[in-house]
Amino acid sequence: MKIVSSHKQPFLLIKYILLLILCFAPILLQAQDPVFIQLSEKNKLPDNEFYNILEDRKGFIWLCANKGLYRYDGKTFKNYGNPLQRGASVFNTQEDNLGRIWCNNISGQFFYILNDKLHLFTDLSKYLNGELADFVITNDFLWVFTVRAIYKIDLKTKQILERHSTTKNFGTPFSSNNSIYVGAFDSIISINEDNNITSLIETKLPHKGKKGNAISLGKAIIFKTNSTYIYSQIRNKKNCFYKLNFSQKKLEPLKGLESLEKIKLYTIFEQNNETWITTNQGVWVFTFKNAAFQLKKRFLTDKHITKIIKDKDDNYWLASLNNGVCIIPNIHIETCNIPLKEENIKTLDKINDTTLVTGSNHGNVIFYNTNSHTSTTINLPANEGKLSKLKYNPNQQKIYISKGFRSYVLDYRNLALEKTRFFDGVKSFSLLAHNDLLYTNHDKVILLKNANYHGKGKFISTNKRTYDSFYDEKRHEVYVAFVDELAVYDSLWNKQVILNKEKPIYGKSITQTTNGIVWVATFKNGLLGIKDGKVIHHYTTENGLTSNIVEKIKADQNKLWIVNGNSIQEFDILTDKFKTLTKREGIKSYNISGIETVGNKSYFSSDKGLFSVDRNNAFKTLHPEVYFSAVEINEKDTLVTSNYTLKYNQNAIKISFNVNGFLFNQKGTYKYRLKGYNDTWLTTAIGENSIKYNSLAAGEYTFQVQPFLNSTNTTYEIKELYFLIKKPFWKTLWFILLIASLILGGTILYFKKAMQKKEKERIAQLEKISLEKELIAINLTALRSQMNPHFIFNALNSIQDLVLQQNTDASYDYIVLFAKLIRNTLSYANRDFIPIEKELEFLNVYLQLEKLRFGDDFTYTITYDAHEELEVPSLLVQPFIENALVHGLLHKEGEKELDITFHLSENTLQCLITDNGIGRKKSKEINLRQGNRHESFALNAIKKRLEIFQKQYAVKIGFVIEDIYKNSSPNGTRVIVTMPYRKRF
Template structure:
């Protein structure tokens, strides 16, 4: 050990703690923990954890805390909890009430408040009786009729009961008694000695028994001081023991037997003693700052510690412990073994330390510079610690404590000792050799200008392996090199170690682990064949085993069987940022960014076989009682199935694989923390839901749990409904076909009528054409043009010939069209009236006006016959000025044409017609009437015309007014 330190080195502290703390998880409010003051705890045979707390009685299923209470309960606090042989959970309170859990409710069994008078009694459950142990009596209560059948009284103060096999023992005033089958107390023997003076001046606490292996011990508290005896119940003797004197002043709450050890829960933590050759030997004390009230180990080997002031602490792996290294040294960057009891470490703050794994004492040394320690190596031949730092290098003499600065070892990546005490070191760009401890001599450089990561010396082959940034090389004794490749590709190595069979193991950045023999790769492990990650942080060989630290676990590889064991943070691993691994007998130490921790290799790996069970079945979002099989109606097809694994933190670390056979045979995975599956709108059929727990990085050997249910076909899929549907369908099809035939006949008749109407309309159009092309009008127009020619009015005659030609052309064109635009109609009428003005002369004037949309289509050649009628019958016989006004207006989806003339009127025109002997009805109007009739039928529109006589105030005729309502394509 270090005997003295020079003035350059400052010995900061030597820690006197004599134990390593287990890695524990404190349950808190964020985990749903309902209280911080707990008195008792058990795990039942289904894996539920029951907790007695100041605020009530709770059950924990690994995910939720459920409160159990009763309306008749006086006070919230519950203290005792037990499970009987039938699996029923019991508890009691300080008010003398005893409860049991039935159908997920807390039922009051019996109220013994009158008998106990506020005393918190202990109790035991037999097959048919409840035994209640008071300080002065024992009550035997018949469970069936809920009445006590016997009261075994005692004059003094009974201690806590203790059961061995089927016999209960208690202590009364230094006398050991046993409870007989008839519930009488029978004295066995007296505990003698001055330690248990019967004088009344002694204040006596409640005595307790505890057992380790087959040895039985007794504890009594006299005047707040604990005394202990070892009992031989067969020989009926007791002898005082003194091995537990260091807890003589502690308040003891509980004794927990564990693997030939007794764990004593006290107000100053847990004191652990091991029984060796019949004698209790102190092992360690843990949780010294906690007031521990109860200890249990659950079925998954998690240790639970309830406290009176700090909630519940759970140790998922008792084999993983935190070393007592100062917080200042928590971020450890390098680790190396000094001897069989000491490990050296370096930190990010530039310090080094020595930790004794036997005494658990830590010595921290501050170096002159604060730059990070990058590598350390203990030089056994010279008993010195070599320290590589980012800026400077140092050598620390382990015996004297003297420290020496050296020029090498700047940004050192690795240091190894070769044959003849030659040092090899690698840094960020060189590989150097220093011979026989001459640290300040100029090194011999093997390579330059190439970054390195690790090095290793093989004692068997005398070869040196160096991991460069881009390749792995092996050097012989003459420093000739050879590159080791895998499948003709380089290997990018981060860490190197060796197992006893001579295999060199290298861990890589992203390709897992390679096993090298005779400078060739013999093994390759990755996530495809056992590793949990291909990103390796550190490896360390120990005999035929290889410890592997990756970025998500710590694994142990057997070099013989090539099988893996795995530890993760859920099993208590402190950190994955591992910077060093060293092996000491049965313990392996890991340095990390969170400090130094150890793993007891033999006990650290658990069997991971969680058991799943169903805890909910909802139909259409309504809870239903759980059974093995369900038969559901067709409309009850939204199913939610809940499941769970009891035990500590499974639902925080594990997931579930599930499938619904009958819907899909493929397995699916839940997300972490989700323990239910919901199916919406399942079709009719038979289903089997299967689920199994899944822990990443562990082989799944857990049993599959299944649940069956079926959904009936809806009534419309039953045979009688389908038969009815077929009959109805045939009837409907027959009816439809008949109706379709009738419709087709009507459509055919309508089509024939339409064809007839179209033929008739065509005929009428030809009739209208003949009307507009009547010889009298043509003859008059040509005479008028002839007069202009004879008068040698060439320009005017030319204009009228053009107008006449346009009129004839448009008449012929429009006669083939049912509809023309309003603009075309207005242009046609303008040409017609200009020609008529040529015939009538200056005495005739006309106007044409239009209000409305220009994109309307109206029946062709519909208006001209009315204009012709006004001219021939009204204006022709008129003396003086002759006027004709034509106006169009579009409103209410109809086009209205109003024609007003100032002619002689219809009566006088009729009289003139008769006087002239003209008995022929107007051919044009006759055609128009027939045409309007056809259009009304075709378009189902109310169209037509009205003729009104215009009279003055004396009743004399002053003209005629025609109002014509026409269809248009926009309104049809």
């Protein structure tokens, strides 16, 4: 039915406006804006005011900012400063042929980066006087350009070699083809590769206006587009542009840049036969054909854009004076011009090769012209909720609209709008054969024969929620994704349930590729390919998808657009390869409501508007090159090198690595392994770019790392670090051999010493036995000496005299003492030591017998003043006493005295034998007269015995004989015998 009369006039007005716009679309030409990413404090952007930007040969991004010089490696911004630097702001970043980054400041200081530090090259403050100079670095020289002079400075000596002055202002230098071009208001000069300054063209531009007034001039700039050099000069506060005709040495006016006359220009960037000019009103993009410029598009019109570069990954970086840094991650993904209030788009369909139709959450219909990049809104009755689904029927040229519980049909030919009782809460539309229309909603599947929305519909299914439907034109089958199953209906509406491994399929979106395979996006089971009612393909994260939760799919011949919760992928079913786009690469949203292809672009409707993707160019090929950014050993930074030789306790190693660039660290990961520790390749998480190993054992290790992208099968270069951790010295071969040698030598020495000890013990034992035998022999000799015949004969004679005298008692006593003496002598002769009391008793018996012989004139005393219980050598003292009696007292007249005293010292026992005899001299004379030349009694045996004791006890042992004189006359003899002793316990 027709719309009610109260709404006729507004809709007629809308119709005429829409038809007018569609007819004059080329006149209203606009451009789709590229998708931008604004770097901010969230990205740790250090400043908002930037003057210049540069990408070096290693892929680092250098930024000149109000707060200083910064380097961006894809993850962090690093600031560089110098202690001598006056002011933080720096300008004019450049890279020389050695890879050094140069900049300068308004104070006339020029700096360069070397070994990751900012060095002051020269200070020209006295020449520049506060002017911010431009400069160019060549192989050998620093060229500095001021308004009035050009300075040539030697890079090695830092000396100013040449100064070229003018009274006519120099402009901004431009480097091209190994030459430097500089424009002044009256001429163009060049500095060639031989460093010679040459005048090329005289500008011959008037210096005064028509009224004779002086023309105010600004700084001239030169740039190049294609092979044409352009000269621009500010004349009377207007930007004027000229072509440089070097062959005819003249300037030729240019057309097409008149829109830039009143705008401040910053830099020019040439890209794909386009000239991008940065200004205080954003970026202007021109093409240059037939010696004239044509405006192609503008963007960021509210920003002061100071510089544009394109990095190695085809990202466009735009530095601004007031809005930080913007990045165009993909120039081939563009935002369509949709009114802001209509940007939340709920549905999309294609009218023809130039027109798309969308429905917004605001409840209106929007037409979008893909040629003119313009949109037109058809406002539907308000307060009826969002527009949830629409479908264009080319046979009737009508658009079916589902808007909450209101439904409309919009005639595209005249924009007439009708209400209908069908299409409430529609989930999907499908155009069938014979112009039949099938739609599904939250609980029904309804068929309208010949798309008759005035008649009666046929219920195919009821009381079951649906998500999507699709019509297979070749097999005349209808697929419906129900809440609990996937069903296919034939032309007679017979139903078949399709299973995957005997399990239900929970479908969400359905489409079909040219080869006849029907594809189903599932809620959590990836992507299924179906043919003849059977699943023949199944794709998940294991074989290419970025997520198993697939939101929407749309076929484009034999390719599929796949929308996941974390990416949009293009899948080539013939090559079985996936390509991936993410927000980091310019995708505005993953909440996609519709996909349509027009020409070489695919359009995506989303909650953040409509955007297009150039299918042929949008997928960039990254060439990530990993490098080692830092190495820590035992938590201390060390110089990054390829080989490390470490001590055994330098075994905690942290390795940091990175790929420079804006994209890789947001989507890429790293494969790594430490050969010698674990040869298995491991993968980092996204954003993780360091690995730490603790307590590595001694040995050789090779750390390998490789960039990895899930979206490609490309294998990238592997970088390596070699580590040698030495063994502790106690585990080294030389130390082990040394210890083994010491142990072996020690063992040999030990056994040698033991054998020597045993040998010594054996020799000592033999010596002991020999000494004992010798001592026994000496004792026997001493015994024989003590029992010599002379003494025995005298003793027996004395006994005989007593018997003859019939002195029975005396003879008896004498015989008893003699027997006791003989018995003790024989008893003690076999013993080395006897108790001292036994020795004293023996000496007393002996002296009693001698007293019988010597008579009453003979007296003796025996004294032992100690109370120690000792053992002394047996029969040692008696020979000395006998010697004193025989040689000292026997020939003395009168009283004969003998004193025997034992004295105990620390280690020895001394016996002093003192007599008052005739002395040794007179005794010797008597012996000579009597013919007795033998040494007295057993002194030789005593000497030998004492020598043996000396060896055994290692103490000073022996005897000394002293003569006693009285008034210079002999008065006796004293013998001091030093002997060993043993304590008795």
